[in-house]
Amino acid sequence: MGSPVEVPYLSFILLDRESATAVYMQIAHQVINAIQRGYLPKATKLPGSRVLSELLKVHRRTVVAAYEELEAQGWVQSRPNQGTFVVGVEEGKAQRIASPVKAALNGYPVKTGFSFKQSNLLDNPFEHATCEYVFNDGIPDIRLTQTDLLSRLYSSNLKRKSNYRKMGYYNRDGSEFLKENLSHYLNLSRGLHISKNNLLITRSTEMSVYIISEILLEPGDTVVVADLSYFSVNMIFQKAGAKICSIPMDEEGIDVQALEQLCRQQPIRMLYLTPHHHYPTTITLSAGRRIEVLRLASLFGFIVLEDDYDFDFRYDKKPVLPMASADTSGMVVYVGAFGKSLAPGFRTGFIVAPENLMAEMRKYLGIIDRQGDILVEQVLAEMIREGEIHRHLKKSVLVYKERRDNFALLLQEHFSEQLSFKLPAGGLAIWAQWKEPVNLLKLSQESARKGLFVPRTLLYQQKNLTAMRLGFGHLNQEEMTKSILLLKNCVESLR
Structure with a gap:
C-alpha cells in the first residue's frame, strides 16, 4: 500500500459536531464502514493520530480514542514502531467500491442486491392530501373522543x-x-x-x-x-x-x-x-x-x-x-x-x-x-x-344522527337534480348515485385543486353505475356545508 495520507479520508469521514454521538465514535464507525465496504482493505496502514487529527481538525486525543475503539472491536491492530493497520476484510472479499464517492460510503443502498417476490395486489389503495376539506368513506370524528x-x-x-x-x-x-x-x-x-x-x-x-x-x-x-x-x-x-x-x-x-x-x-x-x-x-x-x-x-x-x-x-x-x-x-x-x-x-x-x-x-x-x-x-x-362505552356511544350516536340529517339536507338542497340517495339507517356515510354520468376521476382532480380531497376509493364508476360513498361523521355543520359547496362548484366547472 502507498502512503496512508494518500487515502482521501475526508471523502468518507464526515463529522457532525451537533450529533449526540461522540466525535471519536463517529470516526470509528465511519472507518469501520469503509473497511466493511472494501475501501480500506486488509493491511492498509492508517495515518498517525497527529496526521489524521490535523486532517479532520479534531484534537489528537480524539483520534487516539477512535483508534483504541477500533482495536477493541478487532478492526485494526497497533504495531509498536510501525503504526496502525487494518486487520478486517481481505481485498477482493468485500463489497469493493470503485471510486471514493461520499454517497456510496455514507448512504444506504437504494436497491437490494437480491431478487424477491413483489405483489401488485397489496399496493396501498389509500391516498392522502393536504386539502383543508376532506371526504372519506365514513370515519368517526376524533374530536368527539x-x-x-x-x-x-x-x-x-x-x-x-x-x-x-x-x-x-x-x-x-x-x-x-x-x-x-x-x-x-x-x-x-x-x-x-x-x-x-x-x-x-x-x-x-x-x-x-x-x-x-x-x-x-x-x-x-x-x-x-x-x-x-x-x-x-x-x-x-x-x-x-x-x-x-x-x-x-x-x-x-x-x-x-x-x-x-x-x-x-x-x-x-x-x-x-x-x-x-x-x-x-x-x-x-x-x-x-x-x-x-x-x-x-x-x-x-x-x-x-x-x-x-x-x-x-x-x-x-x-x-x-x-x-x-x-x-x-x-x-x-x-x-x-x-x-x-x-x-x-x-x-x-x-x-x-x-x-x-x-x-x-x-x-x-x-x-x-x-x-x-x-x-x-x-x-x-x-x-x-x-x-x-355505552354512555359514550349513546351521546356520540345522537351527534352522528344529527350530522347525517344535516348532510342529507345539504345534498338535497344542492344536488337534488344530479344525485339520488336514500337516508341510511346507520353508519357514517351516504351512498349517492349520479343520475347522469360524470367523470369522477376528473371531479376528484378538480376538487383537489380547489381544496377538497375526494379519494379514488370513494368513487365507483362502471358502465351502468356512477356513484360515490361520502362520509359525514368527521364533519361538523360548517365543514360539511363548505365541502358540499366546493363539490358543487367543481361539478359546475366541469360542465
Whole structure:
C-alpha cells in the first residue's frame, strides 16, 4: 500500500459536531464502514493520530480514542514502531467500491442486491392530501373522543402494580379481562351466545380477515362477494390465492337466488358479507335473505364471513342483530371492530367463532402479534365494565344522527337534480348515485385543486353505475356545508 495520507479520508469521514454521538465514535464507525465496504482493505496502514487529527481538525486525543475503539472491536491492530493497520476484510472479499464517492460510503443502498417476490395486489389503495376539506368513506370524528377519560384510565393502568406482571410477559391470547367483558357486551348488544373462549382480540378488521384467510382459504378456493365490496378485504382474499366471484345486489341486499345457482354450479368455500350496512352501498340485508343465506351455508357447506364493521352506529330503534346470533350450525365467522368511536389507538378488532377454530387462530395471532397491547385492552375492559362505552356511544350516536340529517339536507338542497340517495339507517356515510354520468376521476382532480380531497376509493364508476360513498361523521355543520359547496362548484366547472 502507498502512503496512508494518500487515502482521501475526508471523502468518507464526515463529522457532525451537533450529533449526540461522540466525535471519536463517529470516526470509528465511519472507518469501520469503509473497511466493511472494501475501501480500506486488509493491511492498509492508517495515518498517525497527529496526521489524521490535523486532517479532520479534531484534537489528537480524539483520534487516539477512535483508534483504541477500533482495536477493541478487532478492526485494526497497533504495531509498536510501525503504526496502525487494518486487520478486517481481505481485498477482493468485500463489497469493493470503485471510486471514493461520499454517497456510496455514507448512504444506504437504494436497491437490494437480491431478487424477491413483489405483489401488485397489496399496493396501498389509500391516498392522502393536504386539502383543508376532506371526504372519506365514513370515519368517526376524533374530536368527539373522551380523551380525558382515556388518558386517565391509561395512566392509572400504567401505574397499577398489578399490571406490571402482565406487561412483563407475552400476551399472545389477549387480555382475559377484556375477553370476559367484551364477550358479555357482545351478548347483550348483539344477541350472541358466546363466552370468552369464542373470542379473539386483534388490531383491526383487516387483521382479523387476514388470520381467517390464512387458516380457512387455500389457493384456488372460491370466495363470493357482492358486486360492490370492500376493496381492502378483497385484496386479502386475492393474496391468499382465492378466486373472487361476485353476485348482484338489489334493495334487499345480495341476490340469494344467484348465490344458490352459483353453489349448484361449483364449490364455494366462503361468502363475505357486510349485512348490517353493506359496504359501500349502506343497504341492510333483509331478514328473509339472512335466513336463506344461513340455510344455503348449511346445505352447501360454505363459510359465512360476517363483517359487522359499524354495528354501533344505528340511528333508529330497530337494531338488526348479526347473522351470527342466529347461527346454530357453526357456519358463521363473525368479525367486527370495538371502540370505533374512540381515538384510533384505542380501537381494536375481534373475531367470534366456535372454540375449535379459535384454538387454531390463536396460534396465528401468537406469531404475528405476540406482544399484544395489554394496557389498551385493560382500558377498554374497564370502559365496558363501568358502562362508560355505552354512555359514550349513546351521546356520540345522537351527534352522528344529527350530522347525517344535516348532510342529507345539504345534498338535497344542492344536488337534488344530479344525485339520488336514500337516508341510511346507520353508519357514517351516504351512498349517492349520479343520475347522469360524470367523470369522477376528473371531479376528484378538480376538487383537489380547489381544496377538497375526494379519494379514488370513494368513487365507483362502471358502465351502468356512477356513484360515490361520502362520509359525514368527521364533519361538523360548517365543514360539511363548505365541502358540499366546493363539490358543487367543481361539478359546475366541469360542465
